[in-house]
Amino acid sequence: MVMQNNVNITFGTEALLRFTKELQAKDYSSLFLLVDNHTQEFCLPRFVSQTGLTQLEVLVMEAGEEHKTLQTCENLWNQLSERGADRNSALINLGGGVVTDLGGFVACTFKRGIDFYNLPTTLLAMVDASVGGKTGIDLGALKNQIGIIEEPKQVLIDAQWLQTLPQKELRSGFAEMLKHGLISNKDYWEQLKSLPKLEADTLAEFIKPSVAIKKQVVLEDPREKHLRKILNFGHTLGHAIESYYLTHPEKKRLLHGEAIAIGMVMEAYLGVSCCSLSNVAAEEIKKTFAQFYPPVEIDAQDREGILELLRHDKKNKAGRVNFVLLKSIGVPEIDVKVPQELFTQAFEFYGNS
Ligand SMILES: NC(=O)c1ccc[n+]([C@@H]2O[C@H](COP(=O)([O-])OP(=O)(O)OC[C@H]3O[C@@H](n4cnc5c(N)ncnc54)[C@H](O)[C@@H]3O)[C@@H](O)[C@H]2O)c1
Ligand SMILES: [Zn+2]
Structure with a gap:
């Protein structure tokens, strides 16, 4: 059905x-x-x-x-x-x-x-x-x-x-709203990125537009055959990061939105290498996330653990990992195969804020 x-x-x-x-x-x-x-x-x-x-x-x-x-x-x-x-x-x-x-x-x-x-x-x-x-x-x-x-x-x-709702939970949800802008609407992204701080009353005004974006995508592709995949922007790396921190309780606990915020910055870098995203746009994305999300230290051992999880991602084929990337802000591309060599550079891009 x-x-x-x-x-x-x-x-x-x-x-x-x-x-x-x-x-x-x-x-x-x-x-x-x-x-x-x-x-x-x-x-x-x-x-x-x-x-x-x-x-x-x-x-x-x-x-x-x-x-x-x-x-x-x-x-x-x-x-x-x-x-x-x-x-x-x-x-x-x-x-x-x-x-x-x-x-x-x-x-x-x-x-x-x-x-x-x-x-x-x-x-x-x-x-x-x-x-x-x-x-x-x-x-x-x-x-x-x-x-x-x-x-x-x-x-x-x-x-x-x-x-x-605690502030960190507000911030977690806000990451999905920023994603909605990045994958479908540059104006919306710009409105969100210029918010001075994250307060319940201000964010409330943006719930409807975010719901409208997700609803439109789901309506066009309910079974995630093609378009719905764009909602996974930031989630391929983000899920691996989230799982890694979940299974390492000695590390700082990351909420879903905090993990995909890192994922989106790293995947912005991949968009420059594998799609037509400009350096300027990738820097803008990195700067915006740095403004709202405290930096997370990811050392060499963590990187290895995260990449290990990524290799097990069910969406992978023949050593290449499948991503949703950005051609420009607001314009996604699905099913981009990314060579694994680029991941180290993506970590560096995130780490050098
Ligand atoms: N079905 C989907 O399409 C879909 C999409 C995205 C995420 N999810 C799922 O959603 C879950 C994450 O949701 P979440 O971030 O809402 O987590 P959550 O339900 O764990 O809520 C976060 C925390 O906030 C508390 N809380 C909830 N409302 C509160 C309020 N008004 N005031 C004070 N505290 C409150 C909760 O008790 C909890 O401690 C994940 O399991 C994820 O897989 C599902
Ligand atoms: Zn999500």
Whole structure:
């Protein structure tokens, strides 16, 4: 089945206020709400006061990527079952990308699928995970290996949630927004890069344009056969960097956005070598990321470890690694094969800020 991505995405607090009426019209037999222990503290009280929904069965999971596992799902399936969920129940996911990805998967698989609603509460989940219908969990150290593409009944994006989000989480989501500019819209990139600092109120204005960019891409290529690959800009190296730091707990922990920020700078360098990106543009990209993201020290041993992971990337063919690169800012090129010799220079380009 080809996903149509015609899911209803609404913006603003008004949508939250209307939500109760919409749910009542559906006449669900019971309503479950999934939070993690942070959104339970920071978001659940406001959710209840804004919606007036009190007849809710609240499910709580531990916060963090390390809990995006089958074990958490099993626990939630058991709770749904024990607390009387049936095929006509619905699940509301209130949280970041971990809660919406995992909650979506739990809902799609419980009794062969119950309705679910996503209320993303992090910037990253608002501008990225909320669009495209990917649900899923990790398998050991491998991210998002198990999952289903299934759209929620509705996505409600309310920037008010960002008021309690830690600064480093805001910065993580902002990396995906900068990516949206780099892969599709130079003007948008320029607007974002000239922001004096990252504040929830300012960033809120850019959620809609970012969602529109991702939505357009997913609509044209829901199954990631061609165009959707552009969303992976910065992610080939970025994922290897993220995995490397995840599996080396003695090192500083990098959030997804922080890792792909490094990936985008390095891949900008590769764009100069393997596409037509100008040196000036690559320097502009490097300078912009340096302005928002603290530098990360990547020594020779780390580089080797990261490249080792990259070699195992499933998208590789015959010793060459497949990349999405930039021809110019706003203009991507997919399926560029990059010779591995260039990676050392790309690390140097990142390191010499
Ligand atoms: N489905 C997709 O297309 C897609 C796209 C991008 C990312 N993802 C997935 O999203 C996940 C990352 O999402 P994330 O960055 O939102 O991580 P996350 O869900 O772990 O949230 C980050 C942290 O912020 C806390 N938090 C959430 N909302 C808060 C709020 N309003 N106030 C205070 N704290 C709050 C969370 O408890 C958590 O500790 C990854 O698992 C990734 O694979 C999915
Ligand atoms: Zn990403």
